[in-house]
Each structure stands twice: as C-alpha cells, then as structure tokens.
Amino acid sequence: MACKRGALIVLEGVDRAGKTTQCNKLVQTLQQSGQPVEMMRFPDRSTTIGQLISSYLEKKSDLEDHTVHLLFSANRWELVPLMKKKLEQGTTLVVDRYAFSGAAFTSAKPGFCLDWCKQPDVGLPKPDLVMFLQLSPAEAALRGQFGEERYETSVFQKAVQQKFEQLMKDSSVNWQVIDASQSVEDVHENIASHTHNAINKAQNLPLGQL
Numbered sequence: 529m530a531c532k533r534g535a536l537i538v539l540e541g542v543d544r545a546g547k548t549t550q551c552n553k554l555v556q557t558l559q560q561s562g563q564p565v566e567m568m569r570f571p572d573r574s575t576t577i578g579q580l581i582s583s584y585l586e587k588k589s590d591l592e593d594h595t596v597h598l599l600f601s602a603n604r605w606e607l608v609p610l611m612k613k614k615l616e617q618g619t620t621l622v623v624d625r626y627a628f629s630g631a632a633f634t635s636a637k638p639g640f641c642l643d644w645c646k647q648p649d650v651g652l653p654k655p656d657l658v659m660f661l662q663l664s665p666a667e668a669a670l671r672g673q674f675g676e677e678r679y680e681t682s683v684f685q686k687a688v689q690q691k692f693e694q695l696m697k698d699s700s701v702n703w704q705v706i707d708a709s710q711s712v713e714d715v716h717e718n719i720a721s722h723t724h725n726a727i728n729k730a731q732n733l734p735l736g737q738l
C-alpha cells in the first residue's frame with residue numbers, strides 16, 4: 529500500500545510573533561495524536577552555507593545583499609532532497625520560516641524588488657499551508673527588546689511586515705492569517721485546527737511547486 533504523503537506546513541511572521549514557540553507546540557500536539565512529524569527551520573544554521581548566514585546575521589561578517597539573498601535560498605534548496613524524502617515517507621514537516629521570509633526580508637532593503645527576490649525560490653516544494661502570525665508593531669514592542677542580530681530594528685521590521693502583506697495577496701499560496709496577540713494556548717488551538725485540515729487535504733494532492 530502506498531503511504532499517504534505528509535503535509536508541508538510553514539509558519540511565517542515578523543520577529544517576536546511567536547513562530548518558534550508555536551512550531552514546537554504544534555509538533556508536540558501532532559506527535560501526541562500519532563502523526564509522524566518533524567520540525568525544520570530556515571535558515572538552517574548547521575550546514576556550511578548556514579554557517580555563512582549565521583555569521584552574517586550575528587554581524588561577524590558582511591556579505592553583499594544579493595549574495596546573502598542567494599545564500600538564504602541555497603540553504604533552502606540544499607534541504608529539498610531531505611524534505612521531499614520525508615514528505616513522501618508520510619512525515620509532516622512543520623517549518624519555522626521559508627521562502628516568504630526570504631522575499632520579505634530582502635525586498636525590505638533599498639533597491640530590491642519583490643519579483644527579483646522571489647525568483648531563486650521558484651520551484652521549491654510548495655507549502656500546503658502557510659500561517660502568518662500577525663502582530664502589530666505596538667504589540668511586538670510589549671514583548672520586550674529586540675535582539676542584537678542584523679534586521680532586528682523596528683524600522684526594518686515594519687518594512688518586512690509590509691512586504692509580507694504584499695506576498696499574502698498571492699492567491700496561489702494557501703495563506704492563513706493568525707492573530708498572534710492572543711494567548712499562547714489560543715494561538716496554538718487555532719494553528720492546530722488549520723494544520724489538521726491541511727494534513728487531511730494534502731493526502732489526496734500531489735506536492736506542488738513555488
């Protein structure tokens with residue numbers, strides 16, 4: 529019997545929206561319901577390319593903006609064989625950031641258009657569901673200070689938020705906006721219910737491409 533494929537589930541959002549917390553909780557809940565599931569995150573800082581990205585984010589090195597954009601994309605592409613294998617084996621993947629962060633963060637820099645930024649990720653496995661954790665800049669500010677990494681300023685994050693809003697107009701992607709200002713538990717329940725639906729639907733559909 530051919531096994532049913534897993535679903536590709538992505539969480540996106542500006543920094544401090546709670547993506548990582550919610551990814552972890554979602555994986556736990558799916559595990560408890562007997563669903564084969566694994567978490568991934570991008571950038572994956574463990575690979576050779578990921579280490580270049582990590583050093584850039586920590587401001588230990590500088591990289592030209594187009595170059596780093598292509599490295600972020602290459603970091604997703606290098607994981608594609610593994611992602612496809614897991615999905616085919618029936619494992620659902622819960623992914624903390626994906627190509628949408630790639631397009632939103634680079635196009636928020638001066639001199640980049642969204643269309644150019646999307647190109648390197650064309651052909652990546654298409655998520656069955658992308659949940660955007662929505663949090664206003666004011667609510668994000670209440671969650672404390674930004675960290676020390678590159679991009680972690682309120683001016684830049686506002687520009688990123690606007691780029692995400694443009695990306696969410698693409699109806700070829702299954703976007704769900706999630707109100708991230710609610711309690712961790714309420715946000716989790718909302719995310720889990722959208723995910724259960726997406727897993728059921730994905731079983732009968734081939735994996736798409738961005």
Ligand code: DGP
Nearest residue numbers: 570571600601625629630631633634679
């Ligand atoms: P995180 O480990 O989730 O905190 O992400 C690291 C930072 O890198 C975060 O500010 C978002 C940003 N980022 C994630 N993916 C990309 C990408 O593909 N391109 C660019 N330019 N930035 C990205």
Ligand code: NA
Nearest residue numbers: 543675677680
């Ligand atoms: Na960060």
Ligand code: NA
Nearest residue numbers: 544547548624
């Ligand atoms: Na995060």
